[in-house]
Amino acid sequence: MLNKIGIVLFILFFVVTNAVSFSQPVNGRTISGFVYDQATGEALIGANVFIKEEETGSSTNNSGFFSVPGLPDGEYTMIISYIGYKTESLNISVPQKKEQTLTINLIPEALVTGEVVVTADSVKTIDKLFVKPVSKIELNAKQVNAIPRVIEADLLRALQTLPGITALSDFSSALYVRGGTPDQNLYLIDGTDVYNPEHAFGIFSTFNTSAIKKVEVSKGGFGAEYGGRLSSVLHVTNLDGNRNYFEGTANVSMLSASATLQMPLGKIGSLSGSIRRTYIDQTYAKWIKEVPDYYFYDGNLKAFFDLGERDKLSISYFHGKDVLDFQLDKEKESFSFDYSWGNTTGSINWRHIFNPKLFANIWLTASVFKSDFDFESVNFGEKNSISDYAAKIALEYYLTTKVNFKLGLEQKMLSGYLKQDWEGGRVDVERDRSLSTGYISSNFKPAESLDIEAGLRMQYFSAERNFFNIEPRFSVKYRLTEESNIKLAAGKYHQYLNRIPRLFFASIWTTADEYTNASSSSHYILGYQRALGAVYEFEVEAYYKSYKDLYVFNPNLETEVTPGSFDNGGRPVYNSTKGLLNRGDGESFGLEFILRKDIGALTGWVSYSLSKTNYSFDKLNQTNYFTPRHDRASVVNAVLNLDIKSFLDEIMNRKHYKSSSKWLLGLNFVYATGQPITVPASAYYVNTLPDWNSITAGGMNNPGYNLYPGTINDFRLPAYTRMDISLTYEINYSGWSLAPYLQVFNIGNRKNLWFIDYNEEIKDGIIVQEIDKVNMLPILPSLGVNIKF
């Protein structure tokens, strides 16, 4: 307890000291502005802004805004760089003739074309690495789309190729980050929380990759501006829309068709919209009797308004829905059910520059998930919903080149319901919650080689009982040598939501309440980065995470659940979470290595992660530690993208000529230790009900034996290995491009085990257990075409 108070006091002291020490009038001027893509007018996130003479700088935030305060009067060279864009060099005078917000447009250049020229005014790789927060990975839409996919490009599946992020199976896009579970990831799309971001029973995610501008993934140790989840943050920023000209992309795959259109709205702004729909119901389902009528669609619309030099406004909307109409036998009267689910999100985001040092981001967001299941044949129905309405303000204050502050407030209203109705009872749960959050953090750069950030996040969660938590966050970045950095991060995190994953059905969310505590986790991360030459990045990170009050679904729920009341028909009505979840604690630790190259004819990364997760749950394994199902001890990933002609030119030292067409080869390889699983260890004879008495009857008419499990998760399935390739031919002609592609998922046709199917048979007095291996996806070629105009 004293330790915790000490940490909080230390961080408060750090923040206040920074504020007081630097609250004196600061000599010098502030240069601020926005960095945009010259071709489309899109704000660039994370672009580096460097003042050469002062050897200081900044990077753009999620709105493309930067601020460099404390510049003495004089002439400066400002270098603005961003991966995939030509580095821009500007001569600026301080003071400027009039205070203005700079607008800097960078010219895009293809990632893979041309030689990498490291000039004196380029920002070095190690500097870019230094700016990056601990455990954070950024990907742009091009990188996401370049990774070979399972028929459909998918963001979450692309992220499963990163170190520390693993998948459970080929059929799931869910992310397990550093030993955490999918519900411990915060999914944000344009600042709005997204719940159950899944299509097709989790095979695909709801994020349409055509609409994405930037993806930021923080695998741990994230700053005080993020919270509410224990493991990670995935922040997706969608395209604002092309401000200069009409632009469109279209994709046709074997599963779906999609289109993204962008257009300027006069001089005031831009509009971007995407739509996607699968057509299984109109094709395969009509030809193959066993294929159910199923489809999903999603679409988003985003409008950007440039209200002036100091005000920008974005309005974004997303809606996605899955619809399944199942009938066991389409030609006969047979049981059938209907199931639909989907997300709707919307946000209004106003960015305002109060002065060159003070930037504000204000959001109003709404996120609603709903599902509806109707199984009339067995008199079962379910309605499930969660909604999240939030107002947020985030302030960034750039006091000096050495000190800046972030402050934020957030008020979230959560509500949800679960209603089930069947012959034996009803579930009728309705909940309203509120979460009030405030945070402050300060970034201090006492020297060019040292960067310290400390923050506090305070959360007040209101439910049947209330929770108040203070979360200290701390990170240090230190330039070890000219080519290497060392980083450290630690933080405390709380989560008030728990997800109950269900096979086939959409997940249900519950919250901390009178029966469950807030879950918490502490992160400790140590990282080392090294620039290898001009374009290679090498990183290694070690982490330790502890968990307290984790909750998992109780598979024996029915033995504990009690009704809150009875309906008029005498049926039990369940309306509490008592008995629903098992409580436990745990820990995860590991080491991750990644070698990455983002520039040149060959791009991609190779990574290795070694990890271990231990759980201890109150009602499992006599509270002894055990390994959870999602633990993967060793994971190797290799993602390589190759511009074949440029690459051959490069290795043969041939002169490279720009061409209107190119062949692109993509490769994705993954190796993962097999999943732990609990297998049956023995059998015993006991009748299901007393009168069945089949033990003494013996022989084949003996349903009386049961299987009994062995030690929990003591067995590991065989290792998972898979290689995918893609081959794309891209032709560019007069502003158009056409890119037909061939994707081959699991090209080695490796029979990766999905699950075990046991069949027992009594033969000559022996219960013979035969094991059928149910494999994941086999070799799966798919064709498609991307069109850009």
Place this chain on the structure above:
Amino acid sequence: MKKSILMLAASVLFFSACGDPELDITGTTYEPKIVVEGYLYPGEPVTDIRIMRNFKLNTSIDTSTLFIDNAIVTINGEPLQYNNITRSYFNNSILVDYNKSYELKVSAVVDGTQLSTSSVTVVPSQGFNLLTKNLGVNRYGLDTPEIRFNPSPSSDFYALSIIPDSASLSNFIYDNKFQPDIKIEDLIESFINFRFQYAYLLNVSTNSADTISNKIQGYDTWFYSTYRVIIYAGDKNFRDYVITAKRVREFDGNFHEPVMNFSGDGIGIFASAVKDTAYFTIVP
């Protein structure tokens, strides 16, 4: 050189991503257990308490050692005797009473290891009353037999054992909507599973004045026949066993522990119930 290294690396990755990995779970650790199957019914003496052992899969079941005949078995401290014919333990002097607690203690040697276990059951209170025993003749798909009863004040769990008097391939209901395309070989293979059906009512009202009703669903009747339904008003052990013992296998082949309320090395069921029987007939 660079090209060769890349080609070599890609080949290594490719070949490591081929094949069909072996799966062998026979080495799973086996732990010997005392297996109990025993029910107490009010108004009846203690009989048919079976004490058995578990056994490894894929090994010959030695029926001579399946039933343990030399265990030390007591109920509330009173010793039970072994009956060689029924292969179970009994004590006719213990007359089971409503609402009373009974503790079973067993110690036995299994695979050379001394094991012991205990479990407690509390017999449900008097009050369970089946309102109609003859549920009549019902046309399949049109009529639904309905069980109606007043509950026991201390039991919120009712298990229904639904078994046809006559079950054969000739009176199987082929024209059903749950498995309309069933093949005859699948029917034969799973015949026992169609014949023995059960359902349960969970967390029903314990107010004796209430009338609890439950319809027998179409997926519980697979034969044109007369059926007998034994309704058990069970205690917590009865409830936990019926709900969890057969549900240890998850969709993906993962297993989890059932809830059996034994301390020590025991598994199985030691429970108590009040029971009654109803009848109905299903015709085309």
